[in-house]
Amino acid sequence: MRGVVQRLTAAFTRDHFELLGLAPSFALDPSVLESRYRELQGRIHPDRFAAAPEAERRLALQWAARANEAYTTLRDPVDRARYLLGLKGFDTGEETNTSMPPDFLMQQMEWREGVAEARASRDAGRLAELRAEIGEQRGEMLRVLERAIDRDANYEAGCSLVRKLRFLEKLEEEIEEALQ
Amino acid sequence: MALLQISEPGESPEPHQRRLAVGIDLGTTHSLVATVRSSAAEVIADEEGRALLPSIVRYLGAGRVDVGYGARSAQADDPANTIVSVKRFMGRGVADVARYGALPYRFREAPGMVSIETAAGERSPVQVSAEILKVLRDRAERALGGELFGAVVTVPAYFDDSQRQATKDAARLAGLNVLRLLNEPTAAAIAYGLDHASEGTFAIFDLGGGTFDISILKLTRGVFEVLATNGDSALGGDDFDQAIALHWRAHHNLADAHGGDTRRLLAAAREVKERLSGADEAGARITLSYGQKVNLKLTRAEFEHLTAGLVEKTLGPTRKALRDAKLAVKDLDGVVLVGGATRMPHLQRAVEAFFGKPPLKDLDPDQVVALGAAIQANVLAGNRAAGDDWLLLDVIPLSLGLETMGGLVERVIPRNSTIPVARAQEFTTFKDGQVAMAIHVVQGERELAADNRSLARFDLRGIPPMVAGAARIQVTFQVDADGLLSVSAREKTTGVESSIVVKPSYGLSDDEVARMLQESFSHATDDRDARALAEQRVEAESLLSALRAALAKDADLLDEAERRALEAAMGTVERAWNASDHRAIKDAVAALNRASEPFAGRRMDRAVSGALSGRSLDEVARR
Numbered sequence: 034m035r036g037v038v039q040r041l042t043a044a045f046t047r048d049h050f051e052l053l054g055l056a057p058s059f060a061l062d063p064s065v066l067e068s069r070y071r072e073l074q075g076r077i078h079p080d081r082f083a084a085a086p087e088a089e090r091r092l093a094l095q096w097a098a099r100a101n102e103a104y105t106t107l108r109d110p111v112d113r114a115r116y117l118l119g120l121k122g123f124d125t126g127e128e129t130n131t132s133m134p135p136d137f138l139m140q141q142m143e144w145r146e147g148v149a150e151a152r153a154s155r156d157a158g159r160l161a162e163l164r165a166e167i168g169e170q171r172g173e174m175l176r177v178l179e180r181a182i183d184r185d186a187n188y189e190a191g192c193s194l195v196r197k198l199r200f201l202e203k204l205e206e207e208i209e210e211a212l213q
Numbered sequence: 214m215a216l217l218q219i220s221e222p223g224e225s226p227e228p229h230q231r232r233l234a235v236g237i238d239l240g241t242t243h244s245l246v247a248t249v250r251s252s253a254a255e256v257i258a259d260e261e262g263r264a265l266l267p268s269i270v271r272y273l274g275a276g277r278v279d280v281g282y283g284a285r286s287a288q289a290d291d292p293a294n295t296i297v298s299v300k301r302f303m304g305r306g307v308a309d310v311a312r313y314g315a316l317p318y319r320f321r322e323a324p325g326m327v328s329i330e331t332a333a334g335e336r337s338p339v340q341v342s343a344e345i346l347k348v349l350r351d352r353a354e355r356a357l358g359g360e361l362f363g364a365v366v367t368v369p370a371y372f373d374d375s376q377r378q379a380t381k382d383a384a385r386l387a388g389l390n391v392l393r394l395l396n397e398p399t400a401a402a403i404a405y406g407l408d409h410a411s412e413g414t415f416a417i418f419d420l421g422g423g424t425f426d427i428s429i430l431k432l433t434r435g436v437f438e439v440l441a442t443n444g445d446s447a448l449g450g451d452d453f454d455q456a457i458a459l460h461w462r463a464h465h466n467l468a469d470a471h472g473g474d475t476r477r478l479l480a481a482a483r484e485v486k487e488r489l490s491g492a493d494e495a496g497a498r499i500t501l502s503y504g505q506k507v508n509l510k511l512t513r514a515e516f517e518h519l520t521a522g523l524v525e526k527t528l529g530p531t532r533k534a535l536r537d538a539k540l541a542v543k544d545l546d547g548v549v550l551v552g553g554a555t556r557m558p559h560l561q562r563a564v565e566a567f568f569g570k571p572p573l574k575d576l577d578p579d580q581v582v583a584l585g586a587a588i589q590a591n592v593l594a595g596n597r598a599a600g601d602d603w604l605l606l607d608v609i610p611l612s613l614g615l616e617t618m619g620g621l622v623e624r625v626i627p628r629n630s631t632i633p634v635a636r637a638q639e640f641t642t643f644k645d646g647q648v649a650m651a652i653h654v655v656q657g658e659r660e661l662a663a664d665n666r667s668l669a670r671f672d673l674r675g676i677p678p679m680v681a682g683a684a685r686i687q688v689t690f691q692v693d694a695d696g697l698l699s700v701s702a703r704e705k706t707t708g709v710e711s712s713i714v715v716k717p718s719y720g721l722s723d724d725e726v727a728r729m730l731q732e733s734f735s736h737a738t739d740d741r742d743a744r745a746l747a748e749q750r751v752e753a754e755s756l757l758s759a760l761r762a763a764l765a766k767d768a769d770l771l772d773e774a775e776r777r778a779l780e781a782a783m784g785t786v787e788r789a790w791n792a793s794d795h796r797a798i799k800d801a802v803a804a805l806n807r808a809s810e811p812f813a814g815r816r817m818d819r820a821v822s823g824a825l826s827g828r829s830l831d832e833v834a835r836r
Contacts, residue, residue: 052821071436075604076820079633079694083392083593084232084362086759087806088813094693096817098635105631209536 049103059182070104123188125195232362234594236586241300241423246349247587254584271295274332289476292317302338304375346387363390365590369424370396371444392593394695398428400585401551413546421552423449429538435603441537443530450554457482616653616662635691646678673702749798770815782808
């Protein structure tokens with residue numbers, strides 16, 4: 034079984050952008066991404082090989098899983114940025130590098146306190162406000178991220194932005210939980 | 214044995230030969246089989262014209278088994294040997310089935326799943342389900358006039374790996390070639406989507422006899438994409454019957470009723486429940502085993518009051534599914550009702566109130582799942598007409614992970630990931646000199662491993678002694694298009710490898726299924742060999758015809774020597790086909806499968822590069 038994978042290596046190890054026929058950039062048109070993904074799945078999905086020889090059925094399974102991984106990664110902007118930075122040789126270091134600029138940390142603390150208070154007083158309106166505020170900040174950061182990666186090739190700045198965005202995502206998850 | 218006549222080896226098979234394929238809805242209360250005939254899906258009825266087969270199996274002893282209406286009429290007189298709603302026991306343990314209330318069975322704890330003591334000995338839910346499937350298979354083969362090429366068998370979307378594996382085992386035990394396990398709401402969406410030519414985002418609300426599923430699907434240009442699914446695999450119409458029976462027990466001092474009387478109460482409850490969908494009041498009269506006659510009555514208002522909690526229980530999973538799909542109720546274009554239990558008026562009102570629009574219910578909620586499965590089976594068997602093409606993207610319902618230090622779960626594949634999916638994660642040793650690692654695979658959303666369903670345990674052995682934290686153990690999870698998991702583990706510095714197709718301990722190995730199949734034939738050895746020969750010939754024929762088609766299209770991918778080697782392996786299969794020895798055919802088919810692997814690989818590469826908008830592989834590689 035591993036023999037087969039080895040013979041495939043050249044095609045199978047293409048990066049996510051290549052696999053979906055896209056230029057390796059942060060900016061991408063979600064509708065193009067979706068249609069490329071669907072075209073690829075349409076050719077390799079195991080449903081297309083249900084009556085095929087065993088070897089093809091097994092390969093279809095591997096390829097379709099590969100296509101799903103590529104699509105899932107590129108569809109989400111933060112995952113896409115992290116992946117693209119990895120291709121450029123930069124590790125975003127979210128697990129290891131937790132140093133943040135003081136102003137960002139201040140803002141974080143304010144939001145966290147706000148969420149805790151709104152949660153304690155069961156203030157769904159306030160939570161929704163905070164969510165909107167954080168969402169806005171997130172959108173702004175994604176625009177900065179696009180410039181940093183695609184225009185300035187400033188990958189260090191890209192990594193730092195991904196780390197910040199990860200913070201915001203966690204905060205958004207907490208608010209979602211509180212809202213349930 | 215129509216398939217044996219399709220062509221002589223060496224000749225190309227008739228190109229328009231249709232393969233007989235069916236969709237089977239293996240339900241808690243009823244099961245159905247459907248197929249596509251003259252381009253429309255239809256349910257195959259029994260000889261008396263009945264579409265539904267009650268999912269009830271009675272063991273009479275001396276090898277006799279009664280399935281369906283006969284078993285249903287006997288359920289009160291022979292409760293311990295008459296298995297009702299066996300789907301609720303698939304892949305479940307004794308503690309799980311205790312939740313279903315008083316049941317007249319002698320349950321036994323067996324590894325991984327309960328078994329039931331019957332007149333025919335201990336029977337596992339897999340074997341009981343296989344009896345139902347065999348009846349449907351026979352029905353279909355008689356109606357279609359030949360052996361089935363394969364079947365799509367539906368499962369609740371919220372079924373976990375144990376329940377899915379049990380269902381697939383049951384189908385194999387019934388002698389079915391499982392083309393795919395298909396999620397019930399997705400099957401319903403196929404039937405609906407194609408029937409109404411719908412586009413948009415829909416919720417499929419599926420309350421069956423024993424399970425509840427809610428799936429959110431997006432339908433666009435020939436793609437059915439499941440965005441999220443949720444549910445409760447232990448909530449269904451049966452629970453409404455139990456609620457009524459409980460109420461009557463209290464009101465008529467029947468606390469002691471057991472065995473056959475439990476069945477009588479439940480059957481009366483079911484009948485009254487169904488009549489209350491159209492009437493304001495209904496009743497039943499039963500005679501208990503000790504001669505007492507009881508008049509049972511219920512008004513619709515009482516029924517709705519008794520079961521309001523059960524209706525409410527469907528809304529939690531519904532909210533979670535919407536949240537996972539990142540959608541609000543207003544984003545949905547419609548909600549579709551599936552499953553017999555959605556006929557209850559108070560449930561329909563609750564659904565309408567939640568979604569803010571009247572639900573769609575114009576297709577028969579009992580049949581729509583089987584019809585969708587039949588349409589998918591027709592496609593998977595390769596009977597698709599040009600242009601009659603769509604893609605189905607489904608998800609796994611529950612997260613998959615591993616137990617780590619402190620009994621916590623490390624999630625490897627999150628719920629609602631599109632399948633198939635493969636993901637690897639690295640772990641390390643925590644003790645100096647540790648040479649083995651115990652891998653415990655779990656499924657569920659809870660933080661603690663013990664609160665989730667345990668799917669499998671295996672050991673990776675032979676890790677060379679190193680200091681703690683130095684080993685790099687990569688664990689790979691792969692979920693196939695049936696939603697079934699396989700796990701492998703590998704120590705990366707040395708390449709020590711261990712892998713397992715995740716099967717709960719009751720899971721049947723291929724050899725066990727073969728043995729049980731053999732045992733179930735009460736024929737002479739000759740008959741068994743004839744059957745094995747027929748099966749191997751079908752398999753050989755299907756492989757040869759697939760390869761001939763592949764060669765006709767892509768022969769240029771092989772050089773002269775490779776093509777000759779492949780043709781030689783095909784020749785060996787053809788000769789074995791003629792020589793009537795099923796073992797020789799099996800060996801030749803295995804050899805041909807191996808020989809065709811490089812060709813398969815290149816064909817897949819070509820398919821992939823074709824998707825890259827006409828750019829050649831070389832061009833991509835040069836970038």
